[in-house]
Amino acid sequence: MVEPVPLPGRRVEPEAGLVNLRRVPWRQVRVAADDRTLTVQYGRGVPQRLHAVVCTEREDSIDVAVVVGWNRELFERAQRERMVFTLQLLIEHTVVTLDNPVRGRRLDNCGPGGEAWPPG
Numbered sequence: 001m002v003e004p005v006p007l008p009g010r011r012v013e014p015e016a017g018l019v020n021l022r023r024v025p026w027r028q029v030r031v032a033a034d035d036r037t038l039t040v041q042y043g044r045g046v047p048q049r050l051h052a053v054v055c056t057e058r059e060d061s062i063d064v065a066v067v068v069g070w071n072r073e074l075f076e077r078a079q080r081e082r083m084v085f086t087l088q089l090l091i092e093h094t095v096v097t098l099d100n101p102v103r104g105r106r107l108d109n110c111g112p113g114g115e116a117w118p119p120g
Contacts (some may be wrong), residue, residue, distance in 0.1 A: 005030035007041045009091035018051045018069025026066050027091070027108050035101035041093040042066040047074055053096045062102065065110035 007030060025055040026042045040053050056063040070078075077083065 001032040002032050002037045003050045004032050004037050005010045005094040007039050007093045009041055009093050012050050012092050012094055014094065015069075016051075017072065018049060018061050019072045019075050021051055021067050021069040022048075024048075024068050025035050026064060026117050027063060029107050032103050035103065038064070038096050038098065038102075038107075039093055040064060040066060040096060041091065042068075043089040043091050044068045046088050046090065047071075047078065050092065050094055052095060055098055057098065057100060058105075061106040061108050062098065063092060063108045063110050065118060 006080040007028065007032055024042055024044060026040050028041045029099060031037070031111045032039070038053075038055070042050075044050070045068075049071065051067045051069040054063075056065075
């Protein structure tokens with residue numbers, strides 16, 4: 001197993017079953033020695049959790065999209081009770097493995113974030 005490049009923030013794994021999915025920009029990405037393992041650092045709001053990191057490989061670039069969402073119970077309660085959360089940014093990172101080596105391809109941050117996921 002390849003050792004991922006460490007980054008500040010708590011390391012987390014994606015969670016299935018989240019709702020109100022939104023894309024957030026990543027802060028930095030580091031490529032491990034195998035040229036396929038990426039450590040992706042991002043910021044999220046307090047009620048959100050990591051849903052997925054979606055990598056779309058192209059000939060000259062790799063789009064890296066970080067997708068966060070809410071726990072369904074908390075989201076429904078927040079809507080029902082009109083809860084308000086103060087703006088606070090938690091820095092976390094996760095590790096993903098690409099199908100193919102980076103080989104010098106550009107790593108693109110999929111937009112400014114905030115858009116609903118999936119796009120369209």
